[in-house]
Amino acid sequence: MAELAYWEAIRRxxxxxxxxDPMVIAMGEDIGVVGGTYKATxxxxxxxxxxxxxxxxxxxxxxxxxxxxxxxxxxxxxxxxMSINFALLALDTLINAAAKIRYMSGGRVSxxxxxxxxxxxxxxxxxxxxxxxxxxxMSTSGLRVVTPRGPMEACGMLKSAVRCNDPVIFIEHxxxxxxxxxxxxxxxxRPLEGAEIVRKGxxxxxxxxNWSFVLCMKAADMLAKDGISAEVIDxxxxxxxxxxxxxxxxxxxxRVLVAEEDEAAVGTGAEIISIVIxxxxxxxxxxxxxxxxxxxxxPYAANLEHAAIPDEHDVYKGALKVMxxx
Amino acid sequence: xxxxxxxxxxxxxxxxxRFEERCFEAYMEHKIGGFLxxxxxxxxxxxGVLEMIRRGKDYVITGYRDHVHAIKAxxxxxxxxxxxxxxxxxxxxxxxxxxxIFDPTAHFMGGYALVGQPFxxxxxxxxxxxxxxxxxxxxxxxxxxxxxxxxxxxTMNMASLWHLPVLFVCENNQxxxxxxxxxxxxxxxxxxxxCGYNISSSQHDGQDIDTVMDAxxxxxxxxxxxxxxxxxxxxxxxxxGHSMSDKTAAYRSKEEEAEWARRDPxxxxxxxxxxxxxxxxxDVKAMEREVSNExxxxxxxxxxxxxxxxxxxxxKYVLDDNPDPRWIGPLQNP
Numbered sequence: 308m309a310e311l312a313y314w315e316a317i318r319r320x321x322x323x324x325x326x327x328d329p330m331v332i333a334m335g336e337d338i339g340v341v342g343g344t345y346k347a348t349x350x351x352x353x354x355x356x357x358x359x360x361x362x363x364x365x366x367x368x369x370x371x372x373x374x375x376x377x378x379x380x381x382x383x384x385x386x387x388x389m390s391i392n393f394a395l396l397a398l399d400t401l402i403n404a405a406a407k408i409r410y411m412s413g414g415r416v417s418x419x420x421x422x423x424x425x426x427x428x429x430x431x432x433x434x435x436x437x438x439x440x441x442x443x444x445m446s447t448s449g450l451r452v453v454t455p456r457g458p459m460e461a462c463g464m465l466k467s468a469v470r471c472n473d474p475v476i477f478i479e480h481x482x483x484x485x486x487x488x489x490x491x492x493x494x495x496x497r498p499l500e501g502a503e504i505v506r507k508g509x510x511x512x513x514x515x516x517n518w519s520f521v522l523c524m525k526a527a528d529m530l531a532k533d534g535i536s537a538e539v540i541d542x543x544x545x546x547x548x549x550x551x552x553x554x555x556x557x558x559x560x561x562r563v564l565v566a567e568e569d570e571a572a573v574g575t576g577a578e579i580i581s582i583v584i585x586x587x588x589x590x591x592x593x594x595x596x597x598x599x600x601x602x603x604x605x606p607y608a609a610n611l612e613h614a615a616i617p618d619e620h621d622v623y624k625g626a627l628k629v630m631x632x633x
Numbered sequence: 634x635x636x637x638x639x640x641x642x643x644x645x646x647x648x649x650x651r652f653e654e655r656c657f658e659a660y661m662e663h664k665i666g667g668f669l670x671x672x673x674x675x676x677x678x679x680x681g682v683l684e685m686i687r688r689g690k691d692y693v694i695t696g697y698r699d700h701v702h703a704i705k706a707x708x709x710x711x712x713x714x715x716x717x718x719x720x721x722x723x724x725x726x727x728x729x730x731x732x733x734i735f736d737p738t739a740h741f742m743g744g745y746a747l748v749g750q751p752f753x754x755x756x757x758x759x760x761x762x763x764x765x766x767x768x769x770x771x772x773x774x775x776x777x778x779x780x781x782x783x784x785x786x787x788t789m790n791m792a793s794l795w796h797l798p799v800l801f802v803c804e805n806n807q808x809x810x811x812x813x814x815x816x817x818x819x820x821x822x823x824x825x826x827x828c829g830y831n832i833s834s835s836q837h838d839g840q841d842i843d844t845v846m847d848a849x850x851x852x853x854x855x856x857x858x859x860x861x862x863x864x865x866x867x868x869x870x871x872x873x874g875h876s877m878s879d880k881t882a883a884y885r886s887k888e889e890e891a892e893w894a895r896r897d898p899x900x901x902x903x904x905x906x907x908x909x910x911x912x913x914x915x916d917v918k919a920m921e922r923e924v925s926n927e928x929x930x931x932x933x934x935x936x937x938x939x940x941x942x943x944x945x946x947x948x949k950y951v952l953d954d955n956p957d958p959r960w961i962g963p964l965q966n967p
Contacts, residue, residue, distance in 0.1 A: 364794070366790065372756070372788070376759075377760045379757070403745075403747050410728055412737070414726065414949065416743065417953065451952065501964030555966075
């Protein structure tokens, strides 16, 4: 095992997949000579050359479209968009093209791209650099959406995403790039589908993904001190969602909380709770709770930003509410 | 060009016109649904340009007015008609319809409804050609209206910067749906708009197929020889409305339509070939009868008799239907 930071894990996945398949290329703003805003492609331009590690102009929609077009002719581009906010500019090519080409060609043309992008709030990046937006992609037929929770998942899932024949939206998180974890030194893959029960418990199910999963794990530690045994699920894949794992956990614990860093409306939490209601309503002993951001554009001032975004204390308090303790 | 080829091209254009007009009839009979955009009047452009490419090798992509481009690129006309009928035997198995004809075996990489969306996709196809070290090229057909999208500028920049082997064919039919070009576009000569990206370009008559073929051959040679992208503009005119609900009266005059009708690409070529004694009027009449029969008794018949897609297949083709479990999983919880 070797300890890797999240960004190093992403970089390693690039390196291994570039070495494995000559049809793999990477493209994005400042990913080559500079090595990526979050260093996720550092050194690869020197190693693989500018033919394979392509610095693009600031033209998110069209360079994403170039990657999609190349994928239609057999290539496997890993496309980086520097912030998920900027991915809004590429929604036409991602949602109207990549997501739909397989279907509207009757399965005759596929678009095996990976679009990597960090979503989420970091530290006072303000409204136009703090979007989360997973819900935009998870509501689109024809896409896969994955949210690796740490270095191990990031490395193994990115490798799987490159080899998968579908367009994969690979959502990272600005707060997580320096998170460290032991990762096997030999090659490994992590599957793109399936939620994972990362912490077993019996009293309440806490459900999160990337950063909100981290909050759930911290909250589970706090709950343990109160004698409450929380089971924590990492959704891992937001599209498709793993209904079965959610159902089995809630049927065991009879209580559920969903945490998301996004605003609540029409979001991941709403979808998960709908699944709970549809699949295991009669297993519930208490109303489900959603923990989410305030319904405001993300503020700049540190105190306002803190107030707008959920933290582990919010998850903890929400869990106590589900447990009837407050 | 050999007389046999000239005859074949005339027949092809007559075929394309009749194909489109037959689509019109089928639409009026409610056998074709959705939006239908017909190509009548512009045949010399797609026919002439695609005559000069390596069909089945070079990649072709276009917008929603795509039937003729698909067929000339190599998609079987039966399958295109069956697609319009929403049948399982269609080019896209009935999932795409008129605006989304695909035939990857012919390297026809689709018709797209989003105006300007094919620009970057074409550049990506060209990037793949160049990356693989082949001398194949990508050919992107779009209308003048598409040049006011951001994708036009973004893609011209990248195509030029990276010397991509892509030919942009601008079919300037003077109208972006119902808005005349001088009412939507500051520079009406479209070929001038790429000079800011250092892309070679030219403008030609799109009604005379010989002119189209000569110009296309030079442009294709430029692109194939590694000199980077080329932007070629053809002045042309769509005889029908933008789509079926558009009757054109609101935005263009009968006089203008009549003037362009005198320069109908099929009439021009027919007259030229009759004058050169390549064909006789009787030959042309016979051609028209043959084409009508073929479309009616083979192509439309095939579409009519083909099965519709099975409802139980609704969820096919959303994602890879045979995914590799090593990458996809799903992950098993103990």
